[in-house]
Structure formats: structure tokens, C-alpha cells
Amino acid sequence: MAKKLNERSVLQIASEALPFAKTGGLADVLGALPPALARLGWDVTVVTPRYRGVTAGSLVERFPVTVGGFVADAGFFEAPLPDSARAILIDCPDLYDRDALYGVDNVDYTDNARRFAFLVRAALEFAARRAAAPSIVHVHDWQAGVAPVYLRTLYAGHPVLGGTRTVFTIHNLAYQGLFEPDWLPRIDLGWDEFTVDRMEYWSRISFLKGGINDATLLTTVSPRYAEEIQTPQLGFGFDGVLRARRADLVGILNGIDTHEWDPARDRFIPRPYSEDDLSGKAAAKAAVLERYGLPSDADALKRPLVGMVSRMVDQKGFDLIAELSEDLLRLEASFVVLGTGDARYQDLWTALAAERPDRIGARIGFDEALAHLIEAGADLFLMPSRFEPCGLNQMYSMRYGTIPVVHAVGGLADTVTPKTGFVFTDYSPPALLGALARALECFGNRQRWLALQRAGMTQDFSWDRSAKEYVKIYERALKRTRRA
Known part of the structure; x- marks a missing residue:
């Protein structure tokens, strides 16, 4: 029986999103792009952790999620976003109730591989329980980089998610999600991923490399940066991997929140102004x-x-x-x-x-x-x-x-x-x-x-302009055959 597909739906997975948690520009993107896509008629769900201090959302589901030998009862809290987009916040205190998002005093948490593999598994399992599968899974940066890998391996024959097309957006190539290879079985991946053409990177595994190799299409956050990361000077060791996929890599300039950042109505400045009256x-x-x-x-x-x-x-x-x-x-x-x-x-x-x-x-x-x-x-x-x-x-x-x-x-x-x-x-x-x-x-x-x-x-510089470019990428991905 053919799976039921929501033809204009996207599941986005990211480690941070406004208004819930932020350390950098990734959160700004995930706060603004989903509503802009929704304004274009897409059904958009953003999945992100429910970190310490986040109180938003109403519990809509709770079920066990397994990553390797780690099992936790995950709570799924739904919170509305503007323009009918929505967020699903993954509640797992053992993993996300911590002092910071990624680490303390510039030292990463030692279990970040598990923390973000769990985020991806929880997001995919939640999507698998819906009446209709998402047409696109759009994931962001190394923290969600194993999503395309899981869809190629664990979910390849899944009745709902099998064959789902993926888009992987690189916001900053300098952060590569590097871990010791013994994490592979602990995140439900086989040792066949530990090869130079899969996830292996200088005797370690890279979540970023997994996403680059397995996503249907790749994007990054400006046209110039898409060219720069294919060079040894700015490729951070990934230039060869990216050149191998140059035909599938597109640079889309980020937008800005033109409602939040508008001198004509900015609540943080003493007097409004515009280009007509400065x-x-x-x-x-x-x-x-x-x-x-x-x-x-x-x-x-x-x-x-x-x-x-x-x-x-x-x-x-x-x-x-x-x-x-x-x-x-x-x-x-x-x-x-x-x-x-x-x-x-x-x-x-x-x-x-x-x-x-x-x-x-x-x-x-x-x-x-x-x-x-x-x-x-x-x-x-x-x-x-x-x-x-x-x-x-x-x-x-x-x-x-x-x-x-x-x-x-x-x-x-x-x-x-x-x-x-x-x-x-x-x-x-x-x-x-x-x-x-x-x-x-x-x-x-x-x-x-x-x-x-x-x-x-x-x-x-509005997100409406950028969102139209992402829709083109989604439509292009949907026409692609599944990557081997």
C-alpha cells in the first residue's frame, strides 16, 4: 500500500530556534523561515529540543525513543509559530535540561552525539506517527546531519518515511560534529559508515559529513559562501566532499525578520524613522x-x-x-x-x-x-x-x-x-x-x-524572498530519485 504523502509539507530539524533557544544565527533562521514558508502555502513543522527554561508548548504525545542502548520517554510539546507554522519541542531532561545548549566554558558535552541523534530519531518517529508523511525533511547543521543517514539506513524500508527526500543546510562549515568512531553502534549506525566515502573524517566520524553525503540536495546560506566552501582556503577540510556534490549545492541568502528589525516600528529605539524621514x-x-x-x-x-x-x-x-x-x-x-x-x-x-x-x-x-x-x-x-x-x-x-x-x-x-x-x-x-x-x-x-x-x-532582505528560493529547492528535490 502506497504511503500517504502531504505534498507541500516540510519537517525541519534543528538544534535551536527562536523564540525558544538561541546561541547564534541558526536560531534566527529557524524562527523566521518556517512562517515564511507557511505564507507560501507549505505545512511546516520545526522540531527542536525543549531546553532548560523553555516553558512553551502543550504536551501532545509521549512515547519512548531509543538511540543505541539509551531509551528515554520523550515528551512532544506543540507550540504555535506565526502564520500557522508550528514547533514540536522534544522534552528529555536527561539530555536537554542542562546549563547550556552545547557545552560549558567552550567544552562540548561529552554525549552530544547521543543528544542530537536522539533529537533526529524523535523527530522522525514523531513524523512517522502522523496521518501523512512530510514531503521533505529539511535539516540544519551538524546537529541534525544524521537525519539523511538514518533515512538512507534505518528508515530505508519504512512504510511512511522510506524514500523521503532531504535537504541539508550548512550554516557554518567550521562546526563539523566530530566524534570518536565507537559512537556509531551507540547511535544505531553500522561500522560500514566508517569509511572515507561515508562518515569517516580523519579517524573520527562527522555528523556534518554524513549529512553532506546522504542528503538529496544541499544548501548553504549565501551564494558566495557556496563557492568558498569548495576551496581549500575556506573548506575546512570538506572542500573535496563538497566539490563532489557541487551539482547539488545551492547558496540561498538568509533573510532577516523585517517586522522585528524595522526602524519605523522598533520598540527599542526612541523615535521611529524611515528612508523618507531619517x-x-x-x-x-x-x-x-x-x-x-x-x-x-x-x-x-x-x-x-x-x-x-x-x-x-x-x-x-x-x-x-x-x-x-x-x-x-x-x-x-x-x-x-x-x-x-x-x-x-x-x-x-x-x-x-x-x-x-x-x-x-x-x-x-x-x-x-x-x-x-x-x-x-x-x-x-x-x-x-x-x-x-x-x-x-x-x-x-x-x-x-x-x-x-x-x-x-x-x-x-x-x-x-x-x-x-x-x-x-x-x-x-x-x-x-x-x-x-x-x-x-x-x-x-x-x-x-x-x-x-x-x-x-x-x-x-525579507524572508519572503528567501523562502521562495527554498521552495524551488524542495520542488527540485521531490523530482530526484533517492540517493543510493
């Missing part, structure tokens, strides 16, 4: 300077303000900034920085702020309201990333009339042009300093500055 931006600038304890008099408001909201790590270009620290002090600009990361970079910005309390403000931590205020109040936004799969802040910045200064990589190169910002190509301190100098010089040319602001504010 007067409210000055009020935001004064407010952010005051929040940082910096001067906010007429002279300070005339001085360009450079903002950064970022993880303070090498990937985000903080090594370049460290080399330029003395040069930054000499620029005719003020700086406000918000973020956490490596202690040496946190200490650097704290020291710079202490040395120039009239020009530099630093906050170590994360504050959503302050992030919005920085985007609105800054004149320039600095993103000198070494690599950047997509990036969201440059898109937030342009929407707020804040001019981005970026390194031409990944999604930064796909979104910022000389008509909307300032770009440097060499990853070097002089190149970054040169781009900043050009931007500061342009700030004095009011007519050109306004043109940059308005060009950025009229760009379409």
Missing part, C-alpha cells in the same frame, strides 16, 4: 551614546559613530582590530561595541574604553534592546570577518540607514556593494583601516551619505 536616527544616536556614558553634545553627534555587535573571536575579524588598536584611537570617530568572546578581545575593548572614555564604549555581554539601539544609532557598522557564511547584521544595518564596512567574503560580499557600503578585499589591517578611512571621509559628504543610506534601506 530625523529619528539622530535621537537613537544620542540615546546610544548616553547608554555607553559617552558625550552626547552637539560635537559628539556630529562625529561619526562606529558600531559593532559581534562575537569577539578571530572569525569576526577581531585579530585585525587588535593590530589596529592604536590607529583606531587616532581616528576622528567614536566607537560602541557589544559582544562576548575570547578574553583577550574582551580585555582589549575594555582597555580601549578605559583609555578613551570620551570616544569608546564597550559592553561585554549581549543585550537585544541595546543591539537594536546600536543598529539605529550608529553611523557605520563594522564587520571585518575573516569568513562569514551569510551575516545578518550588515542587513540590519542597511535597513536602519547605518552604513556597513565589511570584508568581501560570503554573505557580506553578496549583500554589500559600493552603492550601499564600504568593502575591502584583502584580509589585512591596512585594508580594513583604508576602508574605514574612506567611510569616515564620505561621512562628511552629506549628499553621498544620504544616497548610501537610502540605497541600503530600500533593499529587499
Whole structure:
């Protein structure tokens, strides 16, 4: 008997999703893409863990889920998402009731292989109990990378899920889900997966490699990044695996939440504004300077303000900034920085702020309201990333009339042009300093500055645009024969 298929349905599996849990941009995507797909007529279910502190959802089902020798009674809590999408939160306190999502003090939990294999098995078992199978299983990053592997192996002959097409989205190739090979039997996979053309990676297993090899189609989060990850420079050792699947790899630029990030109705800024009336931006600038304890008099408001909201790590270009620290002090600009990361970079910005309390403000931590205020109040936004799969802040910045200064990589190169910002190509301190100098010089040319602001504010970075591209991928996957 042929299985019943919901022809426009997608089961998404991810380790984090707004509004439930977030450590990075993955959660933003899983908070915004499902409603956008639902607006296009798709039935969308997102499955993610019910971590400590998450109280959302109503219990709709409970049954045992087995991974290797581990068996737990999993609770399935349903929570509504906008536009009739829904989330299913997997409740398993032994695995998810912990201090953090992935590990503590930069040390991963030792059982992450089991934790995320369990997430995938629970999601697939839940889908298998529905009246109709999903037409697509769309999984995100290494944490869900074993879903295509399970569908090829454990579920190959399943009456409901057998033959289900999969899409695997790589949000950041640097995170590869590496574990010792003895995890294979503990997550119900055979030793035949421990080969170079399956999951083996330098004598370990990689959940990411499993997803890349077995998914029907692959996507990543910008067209440029899709090309970059096929090179030795930015492939993190996976460039050969990805080149082998280049015909199945597509870059789709992430969108942004244009309701949450909208200067015309942002609840975190003092006055609304738009490309037709930018007067409210000055009020935001004064407010952010005051929040940082910096001067906010007429002279300070005339001085360009450079903002950064970022993880303070090498990937985000903080090594370049460290080399330029003395040069930054000499620029005719003020700086406000918000973020956490490596202690040496946190200490650097704290020291710079202490040395120039009239020009530099630093906050170590994360504050959503302050992030919005920085985007609105800054004149320039600095993103000198070494690599950047997509990036969201440059898109937030342009929407707020804040001019981005970026390194031409990944999604930064796909979104910022000389008509909307300032770009440097060499990853070097002089190149970054040169781009900043050009931007500061342009700030004095009011007519050109306004043109940059308005060009950025009229760009379409909505998730509705991105969702249409994902639908094309789903439709393409449905036409494919199942991978061997």
C-alpha cells in the first residue's frame, strides 16, 4: 500500500530556534523561515529540543525513543509559530535540561552525539506517527546531519518515511560534529559508515559529513559562501566532499525578520524613522551614546559613530582590530561595541574604553534592546570577518540607514556593494583601516551619505524572498530519485 504523502509539507530539524533557544544565527533562521514558508502555502513543522527554561508548548504525545542502548520517554510539546507554522519541542531532561545548549566554558558535552541523534530519531518517529508523511525533511547543521543517514539506513524500508527526500543546510562549515568512531553502534549506525566515502573524517566520524553525503540536495546560506566552501582556503577540510556534490549545492541568502528589525516600528529605539524621514536616527544616536556614558553634545553627534555587535573571536575579524588598536584611537570617530568572546578581545575593548572614555564604549555581554539601539544609532557598522557564511547584521544595518564596512567574503560580499557600503578585499589591517578611512571621509559628504543610506534601506532582505528560493529547492528535490 502506497504511503500517504502531504505534498507541500516540510519537517525541519534543528538544534535551536527562536523564540525558544538561541546561541547564534541558526536560531534566527529557524524562527523566521518556517512562517515564511507557511505564507507560501507549505505545512511546516520545526522540531527542536525543549531546553532548560523553555516553558512553551502543550504536551501532545509521549512515547519512548531509543538511540543505541539509551531509551528515554520523550515528551512532544506543540507550540504555535506565526502564520500557522508550528514547533514540536522534544522534552528529555536527561539530555536537554542542562546549563547550556552545547557545552560549558567552550567544552562540548561529552554525549552530544547521543543528544542530537536522539533529537533526529524523535523527530522522525514523531513524523512517522502522523496521518501523512512530510514531503521533505529539511535539516540544519551538524546537529541534525544524521537525519539523511538514518533515512538512507534505518528508515530505508519504512512504510511512511522510506524514500523521503532531504535537504541539508550548512550554516557554518567550521562546526563539523566530530566524534570518536565507537559512537556509531551507540547511535544505531553500522561500522560500514566508517569509511572515507561515508562518515569517516580523519579517524573520527562527522555528523556534518554524513549529512553532506546522504542528503538529496544541499544548501548553504549565501551564494558566495557556496563557492568558498569548495576551496581549500575556506573548506575546512570538506572542500573535496563538497566539490563532489557541487551539482547539488545551492547558496540561498538568509533573510532577516523585517517586522522585528524595522526602524519605523522598533520598540527599542526612541523615535521611529524611515528612508523618507531619517530625523529619528539622530535621537537613537544620542540615546546610544548616553547608554555607553559617552558625550552626547552637539560635537559628539556630529562625529561619526562606529558600531559593532559581534562575537569577539578571530572569525569576526577581531585579530585585525587588535593590530589596529592604536590607529583606531587616532581616528576622528567614536566607537560602541557589544559582544562576548575570547578574553583577550574582551580585555582589549575594555582597555580601549578605559583609555578613551570620551570616544569608546564597550559592553561585554549581549543585550537585544541595546543591539537594536546600536543598529539605529550608529553611523557605520563594522564587520571585518575573516569568513562569514551569510551575516545578518550588515542587513540590519542597511535597513536602519547605518552604513556597513565589511570584508568581501560570503554573505557580506553578496549583500554589500559600493552603492550601499564600504568593502575591502584583502584580509589585512591596512585594508580594513583604508576602508574605514574612506567611510569616515564620505561621512562628511552629506549628499553621498544620504544616497548610501537610502540605497541600503530600500533593499529587499525579507524572508519572503528567501523562502521562495527554498521552495524551488524542495520542488527540485521531490523530482530526484533517492540517493543510493
